Amino acid sequence: xxxxxxxxxxxxxxxxxxxxxxxxxxxxxxxxxxxxxxxxxxxxxxxxxxxxxxxxxxxxxxxxxxxxxxxxxxxxxxxxxxxxxxxxxxxxxxxxxxxxxxxxxxxxxxxxxxxxxxxxxxxxxxxxxxxxxxxxxxxxxxxxxxxxxxxxxxxxxxxxxxxxxxxxxxxxxxxxxxxxxxxxxxxxxxxxxxxxxxxxxxxxxxxxxxxxxxxxxxxxxxxxxxxxxxxxxxxxxxxxxxxxxxxxxxxxxxxxxx
Amino acid sequence: xxxxxxxxxxxxxxxxxxxxxxxxxxxxxxxxxxxxxxxxxxxxxxxxxxxxxxxxxxxxxxxxxxxxxxxxxxxxxxxxxxxxxxxxxxxxxxxxxxxxxxxxxxxxxxxxxxxxxxxxxxxxxxxxxxxxxxxxxxxxxxxxxxxxxxxxxxxxxxxxxxxxxxxxxxxxxxxxxxxxxxxxxxxxxxxxxxxxxxxxxxxxxxxxxxxxxxxxxxxxxxxxxxxxxxxxxxxxxxxxxxxxxxxxxxxxxxxxxx
Numbered sequence: 001x002x003x004x005x006x007x008x009x010x011x012x013x014x015x016x017x018x019x020x021x022x023x024x025x026x027x028x029x030x031x032x033x034x035x036x037x038x039x040x041x042x043x044x045x046x047x048x049x050x051x052x053x054x055x056x057x058x059x060x061x062x063x064x065x066x067x068x069x070x071x072x073x074x075x076x077x078x079x080x081x082x083x084x085x086x087x088x089x090x091x092x093x094x095x096x097x098x099x100x101x102x103x104x105x106x107x108x109x110x111x112x113x114x115x116x117x118x119x120x121x122x123x124x125x126x127x128x129x130x131x132x133x134x135x136x137x138x139x140x141x142x143x144x145x146x147x148x149x150x151x152x153x154x155x156x157x158x159x160x161x162x163x164x165x166x167x168x169x170x171x172x173x174x175x176x177x178x179x180x181x182x183x184x185x186x187x188x189x190x191x192x193x194x195x196x197x198x199x200x201x202x203x204x205x206x207x208x209x210x211x212x213x214x215x216x217x218x219x220x221x222x223x224x225x226x227x228x229x230x231x232x233x234x235x236x237x238x239x240x241x242x243x244x245x246x247x248x249x250x251x252x253x254x255x256x257x258x
Numbered sequence: 259x260x261x262x263x264x265x266x267x268x269x270x271x272x273x274x275x276x277x278x279x280x281x282x283x284x285x286x287x288x289x290x291x292x293x294x295x296x297x298x299x300x301x302x303x304x305x306x307x308x309x310x311x312x313x314x315x316x317x318x319x320x321x322x323x324x325x326x327x328x329x330x331x332x333x334x335x336x337x338x339x340x341x342x343x344x345x346x347x348x349x350x351x352x353x354x355x356x357x358x359x360x361x362x363x364x365x366x367x368x369x370x371x372x373x374x375x376x377x378x379x380x381x382x383x384x385x386x387x388x389x390x391x392x393x394x395x396x397x398x399x400x401x402x403x404x405x406x407x408x409x410x411x412x413x414x415x416x417x418x419x420x421x422x423x424x425x426x427x428x429x430x431x432x433x434x435x436x437x438x439x440x441x442x443x444x445x446x447x448x449x450x451x452x453x454x455x456x457x458x459x460x461x462x463x464x465x466x467x468x469x470x471x472x473x474x475x476x477x478x479x480x481x482x483x484x485x486x487x488x489x490x491x492x493x494x495x496x497x498x499x500x501x502x503x504x505x506x507x508x509x510x511x512x513x514x515x516x
Contacts, residue, residue, distance in 0.1 A: 051308055070337055078336015079328055082407065082415055086359040090413035096360045101344040103354050103400065136398075140391075142361065149340065155348035157340055 003238075004033045004138065004177035008166035010185035011039040013245045014080055021087065023184065026248040028091040033138040033177065035169060036095075037146045038084065039162035044068075044075040056119075064119040064159045072159045073099075076147035084145055095143045100124075100150030101157060103133045106165065108150035108158050122150045122158025126171035126235065134169075135176055163225050167232040174236040181237050183225065184245035189254035190226070192217055205257045206230055226256075233258055261496075262291045262396065262435035266424035268443035269297040271503045272338055279345065281442065284506040286349040291396040291435065293427060294353075295404045296342065297420040302326075302333040314377075322377040322417045330417045331357075334405035342403055353401045358382075358408030359415060361391045364423065366408035366416050380408045380416025384429035384493065392427070393434055421483050425490040432494040439495050441483065442503035447512035448484070450475055463515045464488055484514075491516055 007027060013019045027036065048055055048071050056063035064072065081097040088095035100106025100122075106129055108122030137144055146169070148162035163183065170181040192199035192212075201212075209226055212218040218226065229240045233256055243253025265285060271277045285294065306313055306329050314321040322330065339355040346353035358364025358380075364387055366380030395402055404427070406420035421441065428439040450457035450470075459470075467484055470476040476484065487498045491514055501511025 073340050074332035074336040076336075077340045078332040078334075082331050082335045082357050082359055085357070086409040086415050087413045089359055089362050089409065089411060094361060097355070097357070099340050099343070099355070101340055101347055101353075101355075103352060104347050133398075133400075140394075142391075151344040151347065153347060155345045157344050 001176075001178045002033065004035070004173055004179050005030055005182060006035045006037065006166055006170045006173070006179060007182045007184060007248070008037045008162055009039070009245060010183070011042050012186040013184065014038050014040045015042050019186065019245060020084070023245040023248065024084065024087050024091060026246070028088065028093045030248070032141050032143065035138075035144050035146065036084070037148070037162050037166040037169065038076070038080060039148050040076050040080045043080065044072050047071050047075055058116045061116060061118065063117070064121050066120065069120040069157060069159055073149055073157055077149045081145060081147045088143065088145070093143050094141060095145050096137065098144045098146055099157070100146070100160065100165075103130065104153060105130050105134060106146070106150045106160075106168070107153040108160055110152050110156065110158060120156065120158050122152065122160040124150060124160055124164055124168045126168040129168055129172035131172050131175070134173065161224075163228045167228045167237075170232050170237045171235040174238070178238045179236075180239040180241070181229070181232050182248070183229065183240070183242045184248065185242075186245065188244050188247075188252065189242045190218065190222060200252075201254050203257065204254050229256055230258070259434075259436045260291065262293070262431055262437050263288055263440060264293045264295065264424055264428045264431070264437060265440045265442060265506070266295045266420055267297070267503060268441070269300055270444040271442065272296050272298045273300050277444065277503060278342070281503040281506065282342065282345050282349060284504070286346065286351045288506070290399050290401065293396075293402050293404065294342070295406070295420050295424040295427065296334070296338060297406050298334050298338040301338065302330050305329050305333055316374045319374060319376065321375070322379050324378065327378040327415060327417055331407055331415055335407045339403060339405045346401065346403070351401050352399060353403050354395065356402045356404055357415070358404070358418065358423075361388065362409075362411060363388050363392060364404070364408045364418075364426070365411040366418055368410050368414065368416060378414065378416050380410065380418040382408060382418055382422055382426045384426040387426055387430035389430050389433070392431065419482075421486045425486045425495075428490050428495045429493040432496070436496045438497040438499070439487070439490050440506070441487065441498070441500045442506065443500075444503065446502050446505075446510065447500045448476065448480060458510075459512050461515065462512050487514055488516070
């Protein structure tokens with residue numbers, strides 16, 4: 001089986017022009033087949049602010065109303081995605097931007113109203129991903145670049161968590177490839193102390209994760225990211241690594257195991 | 259030779275939700291292979307206004323500075339393109355949004371400073387279009403949807419006239435297909451009197467066009483559109499028709515001939 005790399009690149013890197021270019025240059029050197037999934041949270045928030053679109057939150061969760069969805073589509077699937085594709089093409093990498101609506105690659109379910117109505121937010125299930133065309137593109141040495149936008153296949157675009165898209169793609173494509181899923185961001189990996197890059201946890205298994213979660217060492221945004229990452233590992237994805245985007249070629253970062 | 263339809267849809271239709279949906283439903287019924295090219299001028303201007311980005315003009319020509327380019331990319335390649343792709347997918351049409359940077363389909367030249375510096379505006383030449391992947395996609399019954407955004411293949415996105423993109427694609431793809439190029443907008447076709455839809459010019463050849471241009475019957479934006487259209491006809495494109503988007507299936511509108 002050939003190895004496929006699914007690389008998720010976080011908003012802090014995407015929003016910093018020099019970090020992003022450094023990442024893309026390193027990504028370009030990776031052997032194909034490979035895929036990028038990108039977020040871009042802060043720049044959408046900034047545009048919302050400029051447009052006087054209030055950022056609605058409920059219990060710490062962001063609500064995507066129609067206006068903020070439009071902004072997310074413009075920023076993620078438009079500006080960030082096309083800039084990355086143009087930069088990759090300039091580096092000689094045959095990139096193709098793909099929202100989940102394009103080729104119906106990632107159909108999602110609008111999140112049903114539970115405690116909170118999240119608005120136009122989509123949940124993705126790995127089994128729904130249309131691997132047919134993604135595999136065809138990878139066969140042609142094309143590099144898909146996915147923004148965090150999907151659709152419900154009934155005409156509605158949906159804002160979707162980029163970590164989940166990356167994990168779902170990794171799981172779905174593991175039927176054909178040995179998949180390495182790499183979460184890149186601006187930190188060295190999972191840290192014991194967020195302010196100390198030397199406090200990197202080099203190896204993390206599920207049991208240790210539960211322990212660090214229970215004692216409060218790992219908290220907030222890292223918890224859903226790791227839940228998603230372990231979900232991928234339990235579903236046929238070969239390797240999951242969380243690391244600094246600048247270290248794409250080094251064997252550093254946090255390596256997960258079950 | 260198989261017939262390929264290249265359909266350019268104008269900004270007035272794209273910006274009107276019900277006209278757009280009506281057009282997409284009719285487009286979906288056309289036999290493949292087929293391609294959409296879309297503009298979307300007004301909505302980008304509106305977003306520029308909301309963001310206090312001044313619309314710079316010089317001798318009636320719009321200048322695309324860095325901020326207005328970002329807006330064009332967000333609106334054309336982001337919001338409008340992805341909404342159209344999602345609507346087409348819901349109608350069962352396997353659409354794929356493609357800026358000129360994606361798969362390097364449309365490399366362009368940044369317009370050189372002549373009398374005016376147009377800013378980030380790209381000129382397209384039919385011979386530079388990468389037909390290889392476009393042909394592969396059409397072979398798979400995929401429907402490419404092109405916004406009016408290209409790139410210089412050195413990392414810079416460029417704003418590009420949608421009529422020219424449509425004509426360039428039509429010319430480039432005429433090596434493999436009998437191409438019909440259809441310019442759709444909110445009017446019945448080329449009119450003698452802009453306020454009278456019944457003043458449709460049903461047949462227009464180059465000589466008659468020169469005459470109507472000379473006597474002032476055809477003026478302003480219609481002149482470059484027709485120049486581009488006749489250019490396509492002189493370069494191997496089989497048919498060029500200018501018509502109302504709602505009449506996609508009817509044999510109405512203005513049919514051009516050399």
